[in-house]
Amino acid sequence: MQMDGTAFTRHLSAHRDRVYSQALWVVRHDQDAEDITQEAFLRLWRSGGDLPESGILPWLLRVTHNLCIDRTRRQGALVRNLGRPDGEAVDRLAWTGPDSAGPDGNLEAEDRRREIMAALATLGEETRSVMLMHYFQGMKVKDIAAALGKNLSSVKVQIHRARKTLRLVLAENHGTPASRQETV
Amino acid sequence: MKTCRDIQLELAGFLDGDLRPEETAGIAAHLARCAECAGELEREQALRQSLGSAPPVRCPATVTTAILKAVAADSPKSAAPVRPPFRRRALAPAGVGIALAACLVALVTTRTPDVDPVHTPEATAIRSEPGPERVRQARRDLAWTLNLAARVIDHNEKETVKDVFGRKIPAAITGSLRSAAEASQGGKG
Known part of the structure; x- marks a missing residue:
């Protein structure tokens, strides 16, 4: 059974940028992100459309998360992508390249986002994916836990620890103690 | 505590x-x-x-195209209507084409026409009926969609339409559709 074409079109139009962004920022590889986006939507098409309207994006993000993790594990990229990202990749991943949907006009905010994305890139793929689902995609912690089939407490702890890591990385980048970092 | x-x-x-x-x-x-x-x-x-507040990275058009093609390739498996052989051959690809054209138009258009004849209840009802009127309705749908698509989509997406339709629609149907599209210009869409 496949999804109704009109509904599929609507979902594709509404969510393709967010699914692609999620995949790109997690796997940090253009071709992999494109393949994952395609696979996620093809699975949606084949899902039969039983999902409620409000559940489509969380469903797509769950599938995207799993595809990203599968891919990085398969490629051994969990090790490869750890550590500091290269500057060019971070610039492109942080809304500054030709693929950007457009800056919000606030240069200071743009700079800050770029710093945060650079710090996010130092996290492992799974944690980075969860952080993006929460802070970028706006999913509630309980919804992330439900979508990923995880214990709510473990997701809370994962996010809490990741935030501390981000703060340390940002502090290090600024050459200031973590306690003086006021933004993250 | x-x-x-x-x-x-x-x-x-x-x-x-x-x-x-x-x-x-x-x-x-x-x-x-x-x-x-x-x-x-x-x-x-x-x-x-x-x-x-960060804007997402825009999904490349090539990915959208690949998704639509994958869906099109997936579609005939579920479409098994009982029709005479000629109509099945003619309409199966046209039906996929209509769906894809509608997808492309819906994805790229920034303005909505006042009346969308493809999705009216009457058109939907006719498409669900057997017989020659269904064929005519399918042709009207595709002509309208192509006509609208030609006006609202950019070069890359036109190439996508050409690519998809060039491979999917038999020549006999294409000629008929072209005539219908010409006849519909300035009217619908």
């Missing part, structure tokens, strides 16, 4: 509005007297604001 770590673990749920009223009140009371946790709340809000 909750520790600061306990409180900080709950800040996301606090901002999400997912806690019970008594939990929310307890955290609010703690935040009022604990500068460290209040600062943590501010930082949590700042991070949400910073990443939450």
Whole structure:
């Protein structure tokens, strides 16, 4: 059974940028992100459309998360992508390249986002994916836990620890103690 | 008695509005007297604001095309209507084409025509009926869609349409559709 074409079109139009962004920022590889986006939507098409309207994006993000993790594990990229990202990749991943949907006009905010994305890139793929689902995609912690089939407490702890890591990385980048970092 | 770590673990749920009223009140009371946790709340809000307001990276058009092609390739498996052989041969690809053209138009158009004949209840009803009128309706749908697509999509997406339709629609149908499209210009869409 496949999804109704009109509904599929609507979902594709509404969510393709967010699914692609999620995949790109997690796997940090253009071709992999494109393949994952395609696979996620093809699975949606084949899902039969039983999902409620409000559940489509969380469903797509769950599938995207799993595809990203599968891919990085398969490629051994969990090790490869750890550590500091290269500057060019971070610039492109942080809304500054030709693929950007457009800056919000606030240069200071743009700079800050770029710093945060650079710090996010130092996290492992799974944690980075969860952080993006929460802070970028706006999913509630309980919804992330439900979508990923995880214990709510473990997701809370994962996010809490990741935030501390981000703060340390940002502090290090600024050459200031973590306690003086006021933004993250 | 909750520790600061306990409180900080709950800040996301606090901002999400997912806690019970008594939990929310307890955290609010703690935040009022604990500068460290209040600062943590501010930082949590700042991070949400910073990443939450970020525009997504635009999905490349090539990916959209690949998705639509994959869906088109997936479609005939489920389409098994009982029709005479000629109509099945003629309409199966046209049906996929109609769906794809509608997808492309819906994805790229920034303005909506006042009347969309493809999705009116009457057109839908006719498409569900057997017989020659169904064939004519399918042709009208595709002509309208192509006509609209030609006016609203950019070069890359036109190439996509050409690519998809060039491979899917038999020549006999294409000629008929072209005539219908010419006849419909200036009218619908």
